């Protein structure tokens with residue numbers, strides 16, 4: 001399947017337009033590490049990826065993936081919830097990536113929560129540099145996912161259009177009502 005037809009592929013494609021060597025970025029939901037690896041390769045050895053997850057199992061998987069691709073040195077793995085993002089990141093960043101929901105292959109009951117995701121996102125909008133980007137992959141199909149989607153979208157709707165451009169990628173035909181979709185936030 002063409003990668004642009006998948007939410008993750010589309011998100012990476014857009015993010016790539018904004019990323020370059022030496023940048024500081026955040027992966028707010030590290031999971032199995034595929035987004036972290038993508039970010040680490042994009043910013044190179046002179047850059048830095050802050051990678052958050054609440055599950056040690058996820059961080060361990062990511063550590064192994066990064067080591068395999070010789071990208072461990074530019075990633076700081078952080079065993080903490082992304083709602084504490086500002087306690088750990090004290091400098092502006094060029095990009096923040098959220099891939100919400102549960103860890104694929106892990107415990108499906110451990111999922112991102114609407115309230116903490118929102119807390120994190122609010123801090124993320126402050127940390128982001130002008131010209132930077134936030135990508136969110138939203139999963140409305142699992143329990144709590146629809147509530148999280150609604151809370152995020154209603155918050156994004158309050159952002160000033162002079163400061164923020166917020167875009168949405170989603171499927172609109174077929175049986176895709178609950179399919180994952182991408183929200184993309186650009187800061188002026």
Ligand SMILES: C[S@@+](CC[C@H](N)C(=O)[O-])C[C@H]1O[C@@H](n2cnc3c(N)ncnc32)[C@H](O)[C@@H]1O
Nearest residue numbers: 029030031032033034035053081082099103112
């Ligand atoms: C869909 S997975 C992420 C997929 C990942 N980006 C990848 O490329 O494999 C969602 C992850 O969010 C994590 N998570 C849940 N609540 C969190 C929180 N408050 N802060 C940080 N991570 C959280 C879960 O443990 C899970 O690993």
